[in-house]
Amino acid sequence: MWDTLAITYEGSLEVKRNKLSLLVRKYELFKMEENESIQTIFGRFQTIINEFSFLGKTYDNFDHIDKLLRSLPRKW
Numbered sequence: 001m002w003d004t005l006a007i008t009y010e011g012s013l014e015v016k017r018n019k020l021s022l023l024v025r026k027y028e029l030f031k032m033e034e035n036e037s038i039q040t041i042f043g044r045f046q047t048i049i050n051e052f053s054f055l056g057k058t059y060d061n062f063d064h065i066d067k068l069l070r071s072l073p074r075k076w
Contacts, residue, residue, distance in 0.1 A: 016056075020057055023048065023055065030044075041071070045071075
């Protein structure tokens with residue numbers, strides 16, 4: 001019963017791997033858009049981090065900070 005519910009709502013292992021692969025790509029290409037506020041960029045970044053957590057993938061906080069700072073334009 002539990003396995004059926006897990007597959008129905010979370011997807012199979014292959015589906016999870018594909019979602020994770022797409023999410024890693026989204027994380028790698030993440031950058032601040034033109035005329036985007038800090039609040040907006042942080043919200044988008046937090047959504048990606050939450051999705052990682054949901055799929056069981058975690059990064060170190062240092063990695064998150066580094067990625068977020070590198071995604072800002074030079075003027076920041």
